[in-house]
Amino acid sequence: MTDEGMLLRKRAEDLLDMADKIEEEFHSLDQMAGGEIFIGCAESHLIKYLAKAVKKLYKSPPLIRYHITSGDTAQVAEKLDKGLFDFAVIVEPPDLSHYNYLEIPGSDVWGTVMRYDHPLAGKEKITLDDLIPYPVFASKQAFNNDFPRWCGEKADKLNFLASFNLSNNAAVFAREGVGVTLTFQNLVDTSSQSELVFRPLYPRLETKMYIIWKKYQIFTPAAELLLNELQNSLN
DSSP: OOHHHHHHHHHHHHHHHHHHHHHHHHHHHHHHHOEEEEEEEOOOGGGHHHHHHHHHHHTSSSOEEEEEEEOOHHHHHHHHHTTSOSEEEESSOOOTTTEEEEEEEEEEEEEEEEETTSTTTTOSSBOHHHHTTSEEEEOHHIIIIIHHHHHGGGGGGSEEEEEOSSHHHHHHHHHTTSOEEEEETTSSOOSTTSSEEEEEBSSOOEEEEEEEEETTOOOOHHHHHHHHHHHHHHO
16 A cells, blocks of 8 residues: 555544544533433333432433323323323333333232222222222223223223323322222322222232333433433343
């Protein structure tokens, strides 16, 4: 190779090194600047896995701010599809043709929340026949997807009085003695200091939880950091 050729080769290598350095600097700048992450979440105590990932990232730069909106699977998935969320946390199997996902360990157990003096409060487990005489509250998603898994077409026998997106709002109605809330365990305060009690459904009904994001999605540096932390902790 001639001296001129070697010089050109050296300049080309220097330019590549400079490009790599500039890319790294921009990446570092983005990380130091932090960012915003938008997440749609279903209600579940399993959100603790998301909280643990956030806690771990909070201990070191960059400063990331999280905007978390509650809703059922249909609501959060719709906003995810529109690009309003980076991630969605849902409580039914994801559509694998549209999303990538991580499965969260464990599952949510369905049951009833009612006043401690409700006629059903003395039972250890609650069957469909137990519920039929009383007004019940639940999310539309539960009535459309979860309870048909539990009791099939007999779900139509339930006296569906109202739907709620947030279990704690439904629990207020239960506390006032209006009816019975059908919800996940651990979402509503049913401690000894509460006026409410939780009783599981029988046969047992459980629901899995998933973190999903759109296929081929381009993440911000902040969202990429959270995804990496979730993958490391859940896989």
